[in-house]
Amino acid sequence: MQKIGAVFTDAPAIEDGMACGIDKPLLLSALKDGVKVEPPATVRCETALQLARWMEGSVAPALSTAMPGETINQLAQASAYVCRNRNNAETGRISEHAFGNAIDIAGFTLKSGKTITIRPADKDPSLEGAFQRAITEAACLYFTTVLDPGSDAAHENHLHLDVKERRGGYRYCW
Structure with a gap:
């Protein structure tokens, strides 16, 4: 990790x-x-490692293309480790957050002070919308589950990224 x-x-x-x-x-x-x-964020090493790889390999280059000269100063995380069920439901399966496998990203603060907030952007024709779509799609290269604001009401203001291991290397990218 330090490397x-x-x-x-x-x-x-x-x-x-x-x-x-x-x-x-x-x-x-x-x-x-x-x-x-x-x-x-309190997470497992694998979650932190994939977050670091995604930020360096996809988020930073996408930002450089969409907003030349800008860099990310801060990552706003909305949820890391928390003992709870999926989508905060009273019953059902335990969330990957409860194992340190997941992190929710709410947005970014740029060195200029501008903030980029994760929001529904599937029809946003702006460069900011293109940036969000690009980093969401790229997240599927690093994480096994990616849920974005279009996936369901529980994720309309953040990206859910997790490293849950699945049979056959299956990935769930929504």
Whole structure:
């Protein structure tokens, strides 16, 4: 993780009951080039690694193309580790957030101070809309589940990214 420029601290193991928890959690506070993760995210190493790879390999180049001269200063995360069911439902399957496998991205703050907020952008003809569509599609190269504002009402203001292992390498990109 440090080789790719991530800044993190090891955190104590988490065991919250309901099968929730992380054996070796990380508290991720920044990515390459000083991009702050705000608030810092408690995740598994694999989640942090794929986030760092996605940011460097796809998000930064897409931003450079869409908004030349801009760089990302801060990543706004909406949810990392939390012991809960999927979509905060009272019953049902446990969320990948409950294992440290998922992170929700709400937006980005650029060095200029401009903010890009994740929102429905499938019909947005602007460069910001194209940027969001590009990074969402590219996320499927790094994460096994990608849910965007078009997937359902529970994800209309963020990207859900997770690294859940599935049979046959299956990926769910919506």
